[in-house]
Amino acid sequence: xxxxxxxxxxxxxxxxxxxxxxxxxxxxxxxxxxxxxxxxxxxxxxxxxxxxxxxxxxxxxxxxxxxxxxxxxxxxxxxxxxxxxxxxxxxxxxxxxxxxxxxxxxxxxxxxxxxxxxxxxxxxxxxxxxxxxxxxxxxxxxxxxxxxxxxxxxxxxxxxxxxxxxxxxxxxxxxxxxxxxxxxxxxxxxxxxxxxxxxxxxxxxxxxxxxxxxxxxxxxxxxxxxxxxxxxxxxxxxxxxxxxxxxxxxxxxxxxxxxxxxxxxxxxxxxxxxxxxxxxxxxxxxxxxxxxxxxxxxxxxxxxxxxxxxxxxxxxxxxxxxxxxxxxxxxxxxxxxxxxxxxxxxxxxxxxxxxxxxxxxxxxxxxxxxxxxxxxxxxxxxxxxxxxxxxxxxxxxxxxxxxxxxxxxxxxxxxxxxxxxxxxxxxxxxxxxxxxxxxxxxxxxxxxxxxxxxxxxxxxxxxxxxxxxxxxxxxxxxxxxxxxxxxxxxxxxxxxxxxxxxxxxxxxxxxxxxxxxxxxxxxxxxxxxxxxxxxxxxxxxxxxxxxxxxxxxxxxxxxxxxxxxxxxxxxxxxxxxxxxxxxxxxxxxxxxxxxxxxxxxxxxxxxxxxxxxxxxxxxxxxxxxxxxxxxxxxxxxxxxxxxxxxxxxxxxxxxxxxxxxxxxxxxxxxxxxxxxxxxxxxxxxxxxxxxxxxxxxxxxxxxxxxxxxxxxxxxxxxxxxxxxxxxxxxxxxxxxxxxxxxxxxxxxxxxxxxxxxxxxxxxxxxxxxxxxxxxxxxxxxxxxxxxxxxxxxxxxxxxxxxxxxxxxxxxxxxxxxxxxxx
Numbered sequence: 001x002x003x004x005x006x007x008x009x010x011x012x013x014x015x016x017x018x019x020x021x022x023x024x025x026x027x028x029x030x031x032x033x034x035x036x037x038x039x040x041x042x043x044x045x046x047x048x049x050x051x052x053x054x055x056x057x058x059x060x061x062x063x064x065x066x067x068x069x070x071x072x073x074x075x076x077x078x079x080x081x082x083x084x085x086x087x088x089x090x091x092x093x094x095x096x097x098x099x100x101x102x103x104x105x106x107x108x109x110x111x112x113x114x115x116x117x118x119x120x121x122x123x124x125x126x127x128x129x130x131x132x133x134x135x136x137x138x139x140x141x142x143x144x145x146x147x148x149x150x151x152x153x154x155x156x157x158x159x160x161x162x163x164x165x166x167x168x169x170x171x172x173x174x175x176x177x178x179x180x181x182x183x184x185x186x187x188x189x190x191x192x193x194x195x196x197x198x199x200x201x202x203x204x205x206x207x208x209x210x211x212x213x214x215x216x217x218x219x220x221x222x223x224x225x226x227x228x229x230x231x232x233x234x235x236x237x238x239x240x241x242x243x244x245x246x247x248x249x250x251x252x253x254x255x256x257x258x259x260x261x262x263x264x265x266x267x268x269x270x271x272x273x274x275x276x277x278x279x280x281x282x283x284x285x286x287x288x289x290x291x292x293x294x295x296x297x298x299x300x301x302x303x304x305x306x307x308x309x310x311x312x313x314x315x316x317x318x319x320x321x322x323x324x325x326x327x328x329x330x331x332x333x334x335x336x337x338x339x340x341x342x343x344x345x346x347x348x349x350x351x352x353x354x355x356x357x358x359x360x361x362x363x364x365x366x367x368x369x370x371x372x373x374x375x376x377x378x379x380x381x382x383x384x385x386x387x388x389x390x391x392x393x394x395x396x397x398x399x400x401x402x403x404x405x406x407x408x409x410x411x412x413x414x415x416x417x418x419x420x421x422x423x424x425x426x427x428x429x430x431x432x433x434x435x436x437x438x439x440x441x442x443x444x445x446x447x448x449x450x451x452x453x454x455x456x457x458x459x460x461x462x463x464x465x466x467x468x469x470x471x472x473x474x475x476x477x478x479x480x481x482x483x484x485x486x487x488x489x490x491x492x493x494x495x496x497x498x499x500x501x502x503x504x505x506x507x508x509x510x511x512x513x514x515x516x517x518x519x520x521x522x523x524x525x526x527x528x529x530x531x532x533x534x535x536x537x538x539x540x541x542x543x544x545x546x547x548x549x550x551x552x553x554x555x556x557x558x559x560x561x562x563x564x565x566x567x568x569x570x571x572x573x574x575x576x577x578x579x580x581x582x583x584x585x586x587x588x589x590x591x592x593x594x595x596x597x598x599x600x601x602x603x604x605x606x607x608x609x610x611x612x613x614x615x616x617x618x619x620x621x622x623x624x625x626x627x628x629x630x631x632x633x634x635x636x637x638x639x640x641x642x643x644x645x646x647x648x649x650x651x652x653x654x655x656x657x658x659x660x661x662x663x664x665x666x667x668x669x670x671x672x673x674x675x676x677x678x679x680x681x682x683x684x685x686x687x688x689x690x691x692x693x694x695x696x697x698x699x700x701x702x703x704x705x706x707x708x709x710x711x712x713x714x715x716x717x718x719x720x721x722x723x724x725x726x727x728x729x730x731x732x733x734x735x736x737x738x739x740x741x742x743x744x745x746x747x748x749x750x751x752x753x754x755x756x757x758x759x760x761x762x763x764x765x766x767x768x769x770x771x772x773x774x775x776x777x778x779x780x781x782x783x784x785x786x787x788x789x790x791x792x793x794x795x796x797x798x799x800x801x802x803x804x805x806x807x808x809x810x811x812x813x814x815x816x817x818x819x820x821x822x
Contacts, residue, residue, distance in 0.1 A: 008054030135750030406439020
């Protein structure tokens with residue numbers, strides 16, 4: 001059998017270590033990653049090896065040559081332009097004239113390739129994917145097979161709502177030569193995204209074999225450090241260079257260890273090193289070749305590459321240090337710091353935790369480095385949550401961090417792009433907005449400031465002002481001590497997950513664009529954005545009907561943030577407004593729960609005073625709770641059904657609702673000859689589906705955005721009642737009874753994929769995998785949805801009665817707990 005090692009990766013998420021070095025050449029326990037793969041192939045009898053190259057190909061060719069020094073025969077195939085995984089292998093088609101294995105040169109594994117080959121031949125497969133279970137499958141290709149190993153479904157990099165297995169594609173494939181005939185040479189083509197779906201569609205023998213053992217796709221710095229620890233502890237079976245001079249301590253040839261030096265295993269010291277007197281090398285220390293460790297210096301949980309000089313009494317804690325770095329006397333480097341090759345840290349200098357230093361930088365004597373010398377400390381991946389970026393005000397979300405986020409967002413947009421920014425009334429939000437603006441300007445973005453406002457105003461202003469993107473800063477409605485950054489696209493909808501990942505990757509690389517001073521554009525201020533939005537609101541309803549109805553309302557809302565919008569809209573429509581008397585004497589932000597504590601009191605006020613309706617509006621203008629004239633509360637699923645009913649009655653097009661919305665909406669759609677479109681639960685998917693439908697069908701925006709604009713929804717409900725001359729309570733009566741229940745079950749991150757996979761595998765009823773796993777039962781349904789921000793799964797149920805809904809909830813709660821326990 002022959003093999004192809006794919007070694008074209010740049011390793012951008014591993015910068016600054018991969019600046020000038022291809023990822024497969026990064027050392028793991030003093031050997032390039034790709035050399036460990038070479039040893040694995042030899043172990044399983046593969047000696048004829050091709051290598052696909054793209055980024056800095058000479059670095060790999062120069063190290064491995066023709067393979068003679070490693071007792072293999074190697075040849076190389078260089079991509080001039082990126083061709084994708086399958087496209088790069090296609091370059092070697094003439095070489096691949098028999099069954100061959102494809103394996104990545106930048107992963108670490110000891111999986112049994114002989115077992116995979118035996119499975120492949122036994123099944124008569126045209127392609128066999130090597131699979132393995134992982135704790136958190138979000139960054140991998142998730143794969144499901146049936147009982148005999150046939151692949152039935154797979155999905156690249158799913159969100160938690162799409163995870164249906166914890167078994168992922170390792171990127172190791174056993175293939176027959178004919179698979180390369182499915183596409184033309186020079187064509188960008190990927191195995192997972194392009195070739196395997198074709199084979200699956202054409203019902204070719206496409207199999208997956210799940211192997212136990214170690215596999216790690218070293219994609220970030222944390223995984224890189226962990227890989228060393230796994231090697232030293234024997235978690236992965238690899239050949240560690242050097243002689244094991246004590247349990248868990250390996251030392252290379254010609255290395256000198258001075259008297260009094262203390263080495264605490266597991267640890268590895270390379271060749272031609274000198275360890276000074278009284279130096280201390282703690283657990284998980286890895287020192288490359290030709291390193292000099294000074295007297296009384298200390299090293300703990302750190303990885304040093306070749307040729308590093310560590311001066312006397314220097315201290316390194318949990319850091320990664322590139323080749324040729326000089327760290328002088330009494331200098332200190334702390335947890336998570338990364339120093340690029342060729343850099344110099346002078347005497348008594350201090351690198352604080354998580355600082356990244358790009359190659360060939362100099363830190364002067366006595367200096368304290370608190371952020372990276374390039375453009376700052378990166379936030380970890382997974383920065384975006386359910387909606388944008390959320391964190392504690394001035395702790396997680398600081399001005400410094402916000403400026404970097406603005407720069408990262410701007411880097412992924414063309415120079416000169418118009419980006420609208422806005423914020424709510426709070427000082428913390430204004431501070432963050434200004435920091436974001438600075439970051440955006442530094443990348444050549446044209447910032448358009450909509451000033452103070454609410455979320456729906458921002459969404460409308462972005463589109464109305466011809467901006468290509470936007471950022472709105474607001475105090476979180478869930479926790480008043482947190483701030484939320486909402487990123488929008490040119491239509492006012494949330495940016496895609498792909499765009500979120502680009503921002504995260506840019507922050508991780510700390511590789512933002514900096515434009516020349518002439519390209520820094522002044523901020524355009526648009527204080528009229530609020531008035532324009534109010535005009536939009538009043539223009540979306542029948543002004544004559546509302547004025548004629550003379551409706552009276554009781555409302556509770558944040559006066560400072562919302563009153564301009566509420567009063568401006570209602571007064572122009574002849575609607576009488578009574579502000580509910582709640583304690584808003586302090587200027588501190590309030591969360592959504594604070595407003596809801598007044599709900600019953602508000603309902604009594606509406607009923608006792610004979611008002612047409614009442615409402616609570618959240619400070620961002622996103623959420624709404626209605627109260628009818630009899631004091632009945634209309635919120636959440638019932639409000640969704642009410643909005644759907646109005647759209648259906650007005651024949652305004654299909655109703656677009658999340659997968660969790662009640663079945664009553666379908667019943668109403670049948671009654672009014674309408675249709676229902678279900679979306680994923682995330683607001684990102686929900687609102688973008690609505691906006692995309694509106695654009696593609698040239699439909700009226702206001703009908704659909706009622707779900708996300710509390711003021712618009714309130715006005716449209718009042719307008720409908722006025723035009724039809726009915727009360728809100730009469731309208732609500734038309735909605736069939738709904739019985740929904742919702743709970744959350746604690747599920748560790750590492751168990752989420754397994755829970756969803758087992759639920760799918762053990763399910764006999766009809767199910768849907770649009771978002772999580774939705775299972776249909778005789779008298780109801782249940783949806784199990786992994787939460788993207790918390791270690792929980794959420795269970796949504798609906799039944800013909802509340803008892804049935806609760807029974808389904810209990811059933812799936814118990815089932816999830818049983819899966820976790822096994």
